[in-house]
Amino acid sequence: MTLIVPFKALRPQAQYAKQVASRPYDVLNSKEARQEAQGNPNSFLHITKSEIDLPEDEDPHSPLVYEKAKQNLDAFIQREVLFRESKPCYYIYELVMPGDSAGNMARKQTGLVAASSIDDYENNIIKKHEFTRPDKEQDRINHIIATGAQTGNIFLAYRNVDELDELIQKWQNEKSPVYNFIADDGISHTIWVVSDDQTINNITQIFAKKVPCTYIADGHHRAASAAKARQALDHGSNPGADYFLTTLFPANQLHIMDYNRLVRDLNGLSADEFFSRLLENFEISQAGREPFSPKTLHEFGVYINGKWYKLIAKPGTFPKDPIGILDVSILQNNVLDKILGIRDPRTDKRIDFVGGIRGLGELEKRVDSGEMKLALSLYPVSIQQLFDIADTGNVMPPKSTWFEPKLRDGLLTNLIR
Numbered sequence: 001m002t003l004i005v006p007f008k009a010l011r012p013q014a015q016y017a018k019q020v021a022s023r024p025y026d027v028l029n030s031k032e033a034r035q036e037a038q039g040n041p042n043s044f045l046h047i048t049k050s051e052i053d054l055p056e057d058e059d060p061h062s063p064l065v066y067e068k069a070k071q072n073l074d075a076f077i078q079r080e081v082l083f084r085e086s087k088p089c090y091y092i093y094e095l096v097m098p099g100d101s102a103g104n105m106a107r108k109q110t111g112l113v114a115a116s117s118i119d120d121y122e123n124n125i126i127k128k129h130e131f132t133r134p135d136k137e138q139d140r141i142n143h144i145i146a147t148g149a150q151t152g153n154i155f156l157a158y159r160n161v162d163e164l165d166e167l168i169q170k171w172q173n174e175k176s177p178v179y180n181f182i183a184d185d186g187i188s189h190t191i192w193v194v195s196d197d198q199t200i201n202n203i204t205q206i207f208a209k210k211v212p213c214t215y216i217a218d219g220h221h222r223a224a225s226a227a228k229a230r231q232a233l234d235h236g237s238n239p240g241a242d243y244f245l246t247t248l249f250p251a252n253q254l255h256i257m258d259y260n261r262l263v264r265d266l267n268g269l270s271a272d273e274f275f276s277r278l279l280e281n282f283e284i285s286q287a288g289r290e291p292f293s294p295k296t297l298h299e300f301g302v303y304i305n306g307k308w309y310k311l312i313a314k315p316g317t318f319p320k321d322p323i324g325i326l327d328v329s330i331l332q333n334n335v336l337d338k339i340l341g342i343r344d345p346r347t348d349k350r351i352d353f354v355g356g357i358r359g360l361g362e363l364e365k366r367v368d369s370g371e372m373k374l375a376l377s378l379y380p381v382s383i384q385q386l387f388d389i390a391d392t393g394n395v396m397p398p399k400s401t402w403f404e405p406k407l408r409d410g411l412l413t414n415l416i417r
Helices: 014-020 030-037 063-078 118-122 134-147 162-174 197-210 220-233 271-278 327-337 360-368 383-391
Strands: 010-012 082-084 090-097 107-117 154-158 179-182 188-194 214-218 243-250 259-263 282-288 299-304 307-313 351-355 374-378
Touching: 010 014, 014 179, 063 082, 063 134, 090 162, 090 197, 107 118, 107 154, 107 162, 118 220, 118 243, 134 220, 154 220, 154 383, 162 188, 162 197, 188 197, 214 220, 214 243, 214 383, 220 243, 259 327, 259 360, 271 282, 271 299, 299 360, 307 327, 327 374, 351 360, 360 374
Parallel strands: 154 243
Antiparallel strands: 010 082, 090 107, 090 188, 107 243, 154 214, 179 188, 259 351, 259 374, 282 307, 299 307, 299 374
8 A cells, every 4th residue: 555654844935935936847948947047046946957056058967066956955944945844744735727728728636745655666556657767867866865855746646535535625624825826827836734643644544545556647757766866875874765755646636638749850751752651540631720639539630831630540550458559659650650760759859749738839830930840739648548557567658648737846845864
């Protein structure tokens, strides 16, 4: 069963919460982080992307960057922007994302912030569905070791338990939040501190008795880095490193968005030749000039030369196993690899990925500009598909899932020593 424990969060004073809260470190490059933190000395990006406080030509993975992260974290504490909770607590984190002009629906999700067991991670009680890259792992390992802190929150999902839902809702109804603000992107962030010992014990026992496993929804690299940092720190003498910072959400509140593809060229083919090759495995029809968003599994959109086309995978195009049946697999095997010669989408520079939060207009914009030749829109993976793949020990193709809304860094940090 699942082991979680309360922890003494390092968190901002209430008046600084909105200034501190920053987008996750791995959705911004160094240039974007500099721009986002400009004029805000309290942005947590000074800790998670500390190269922004060094010369622009500094390697973002140099020892100086990790030393700067530690200096900045210490400075935030000394300036009393951040303080540490006096006792171990759980935290309730509610996010509300409004609807927008790109067609994204308003949604709310409420999670429990806790320290989860790294033993659970290593014993596959916390289940994975993605491979990780050693270079990305090493970056966060270095960051954790240098700062003594887990600054990146790992997003876990679990099959919902009514008793836990009721307990969390009751606490929200009866207690006042410590943070409640709307970020610049319009997403509201509200956090409650669960400090009552009996309630803390009840939550711990519910997970121990009624949640057999959890699933990494977002944060595979953060999780792997925390586990390997524990090894490097000799966890026998660093018990704080035996756990990592997580927020656990019930599956029925989660929504996976489409994760679309852009391709720079047609691998030497003309547009007519490309469509001729597509006919081997897909039915093709024109979809007009309006952006085409697939409405069901095995349906795809193609944007090229100012027009949208609808593709439907023909029967027999794909195997019925948990991986082969995924639309990202069908697209990779039958279009990107077979026709366009993109065999490893993790490393090939001819492909780029756009999360559905940015809308299909972003795909049109980049194709119309001439930067890209082709855009491909997909139907999103479901939570059940993610669970099925993780349960069978399989791994999804790269860039299969995009979750929104995203947790903010800096609101709750776990110090491990």
